[in-house]
Amino acid sequence: MRIIKQVATALIRPSLKTVPRIMSRGLQANRTHGVDKNVWVEFSQLAADYKTVNLGQGFPDFSPPKFVQDAFCKAICGGPAMHQYTRAFGHPPLVKSLAKFFSRVVGHDIDPFEDVLVTVGAYQALFSAFQALIEDGDEVIIIEPFFDCYQPMVKMAGGEPVYIPLRPKDSGSAVLSSGDWVLSPEELASKFTPRTKAIVINTPNNPLGKVYKREELQMIADLCIKHNVLCISDEVYEWLTYDTAKHVKIASLPGMWERTITIGSGGKTFSATGWKVGWAISSGHIIKHMKTIHQNTVYHCATAAQEAVAQGFEREHEAFGSPESYFQQLPATLSHKRDKLASCLASVGLKPIMPEGGYFMTADFSSLKVDYKKTTAEDEADDFRFVKWLIKEKGLATIPVSAFYSPEHRKDFEKYIRFCFVKEDSTLDAAMDILKKWSDGE
Numbered sequence: 126m127r128i129i130k131q132v133a134t135a136l137i138r139p140s141l142k143t144v145p146r147i148m149s150r151g152l153q154a155n156r157t158h159g160v161d162k163n164v165w166v167e168f169s170q171l172a173a174d175y176k177t178v179n180l181g182q183g184f185p186d187f188s189p190p191k192f193v194q195d196a197f198c199k200a201i202c203g204g205p206a207m208h209q210y211t212r213a214f215g216h217p218p219l220v221k222s223l224a225k226f227f228s229r230v231v232g233h234d235i236d237p238f239e240d241v242l243v244t245v246g247a248y249q250a251l252f253s254a255f256q257a258l259i260e261d262g263d264e265v266i267i268i269e270p271f272f273d274c275y276q277p278m279v280k281m282a283g284g285e286p287v288y289i290p291l292r293p294k295d296s297g298s299a300v301l302s303s304g305d306w307v308l309s310p311e312e313l314a315s316k317f318t319p320r321t322k323a324i325v326i327n328t329p330n331n332p333l334g335k336v337y338k339r340e341e342l343q344m345i346a347d348l349c350i351k352h353n354v355l356c357i358s359d360e361v362y363e364w365l366t367y368d369t370a371k372h373v374k375i376a377s378l379p380g381m382w383e384r385t386i387t388i389g390s391g392g393k394t395f396s397a398t399g400w401k402v403g404w405a406i407s408s409g410h411i412i413k414h415m416k417t418i419h420q421n422t423v424y425h426c427a428t429a430a431q432e433a434v435a436q437g438f439e440r441e442h443e444a445f446g447s448p449e450s451y452f453q454q455l456p457a458t459l460s461h462k463r464d465k466l467a468s469c470l471a472s473v474g475l476k477p478i479m480p481e482g483g484y485f486m487t488a489d490f491s492s493l494k495v496d497y498k499k500t501t502a503e504d505e506a507d508d509f510r511f512v513k514w515l516i517k518e519k520g521l522a523t524i525p526v527s528a529f530y531s532p533e534h535r536k537d538f539e540k541y542i543r544f545c546f547v548k549e550d551s552t553l554d555a556a557m558d559i560l561k562k563w564s565d566g567e
C-alpha cells in the first residue's frame with residue numbers, strides 16, 4: 126500500500142527535470158545570447174579544482190592595510206546605523222571623502238551628491254554607465270586588450286563594440302615594455318563615425334599594464350571633443366605605477382570633465398577586492414542617468430564597507446604624497462615583486478612585457494618547446510590550451526590573454542599569458558619553483 130502511495134505521489138509531483146511550458150515561447154532573453162562565457166568563472170574554478178599556485182585572477186593574497194581593516198571592524202561594531210540602508214547613491218561620508226580627495230587630483234570641484242555614484246565594485250559602475258548612456262545601435266570604441274566585461278556590457282545595452290588594438294612597436298630595447306604598445310592615431314581616427322557614442326579606455330591597463338602618456342590621452346581627448354563622444358575611463362589601478370610612469374586622468378584635460386566618466390574601485394585601491402565598493406565620478410548631468418540605473422538594479426551598497434573605504438580615503442587625504450601613504454607603499458612593494466617575476470619568467474624562456482602599472486604581467490610563451498597540445502582540446506585557442514596544460518600538469522594558474530580581445534583580433538594575440546603579481550612573496554616563490562623545475566626538465 127505504502128509503495129503504491131509513493132508511486133502516486135511521484136507521478137503527481139512535477140519532476141525537477143520537467144521542461145516548464147514557458148520554454149516553448151523561448152526562455153532565453155536575446156540580450157544573454159553570446160555573452161555566456163566568462164574567463165574568470167572558468168579559470169577560477171580550474172585553479173581551485175587543481176589546487177594550483179594561483180597567479181590567475183587579480184586579487185591580493187595578503188590582507189588590506191591595518192587602517193582600513195580597523196575602520197571596517199569599527200564600522201561593524203559602530204551601532205545599528207552601520208547595519209542598515211544608507212543613502213542609495215553613496216553613503217554620505219564616502220561620497221564626501223571621494224569628492225574631497227578627487228577634486229584635488231582632477232583639479233575640478235567635485236560635488237559629492239551630484240557628481241559621485243557609489244556602486245557594487247567598478248563592475249557595477251561600468252554596467253550602470255553602459256546601461257544609462259548606450260542606446261540600440263550606438264557604437265562604442267574599445268581599445269584592445271580590454272578588461273573582458275566591456276564587450277558583453279556594451280552588447281547587453283544594445284550597443285555595437287568597435288575594436289582597435291594597441292600594437293607593439295619595435296623600440297629596439299632588449300626588455301619589452303607595456304609602453305611600447307601604442308595606438309595608431311590614424312587608425313583610431315578612422316573608428317569614429319556619426320554613430321560613435323563613447324570610447325572606453327583603461328589606464329593602467331589590464332592585462333598589459335600600459336599607463337597612457339599625457340600625449341596619448343590628449344590625442345584621444347581631441348577626437349572625443351571633435352566628434353562629441355563620451356569617454357568611459359576605467360582607472361581602477363590608478364595608484365599602481367612604476368619607475369617613471371605617471372597616471373594622468375583624462376577627465377583633467379581641457380574640455381574632458383563634462384564628457385568623461387571616471388571609474389574607480391575600493392577593492393583595488395585598498396587591496397580588499399571582496400568588499401565590492403566602487404564608484405563613478407563625472408559631471409552631474411551624466412551621473413543622474415547612472416543613478417536611474419543604480420536605483421532600479423541594486424539600489425544600494427553595503428554600508429559598513431562604504432564607511433571603511435571612506436575612512437581609508439580620509440587617512441590617505443592626510444598622508445597624500447608622504448611615505449606613510451598606502452598609495453606610495455603598495456606600488457613600492459609591488460615594483461619589487463614585478464622585477465622578481467620578470468627575471469624569473471625571462472630565465473625560463475618566457476618573454477615578459479614589463480608593465481608600467483597595474484598588477485599583471487603579460488608574457489609571450491611562443492618560443493617555449495613544450496607539447497601542451499597533446500592533452501588539450503583542439504578547438505581552443507593556443508593560449509587557452511597552454512594555460513590549461515600549465516594548470517593541470519604543472520599546478521600553476523595564469524590567464525590566457527586572448528580572452529581580452531575581440532573575436533576579430535583574438536587569433537593575432539594567442540601567444541601571451543597573464544601573471545598576477547599582487548601576491549605574497551611565498552606565493553611568487555612557489556610559482557617560480559614550478560617554472561624553474563619545469564625548465565630544468567623535472
Ligand code: IK2
Nearest residue numbers: 182183246247248272331361390392403
Ligand atoms: N576594471 C578593471 C580594469 C579590472 O581589472 C577590474 C577587476 N579585475 O579583476 C579581475 C582580473 O582581471 O583578474 C574591474 C574593473 C572590476 O573591479 P571591481 O572588483 O571593483 O568590481
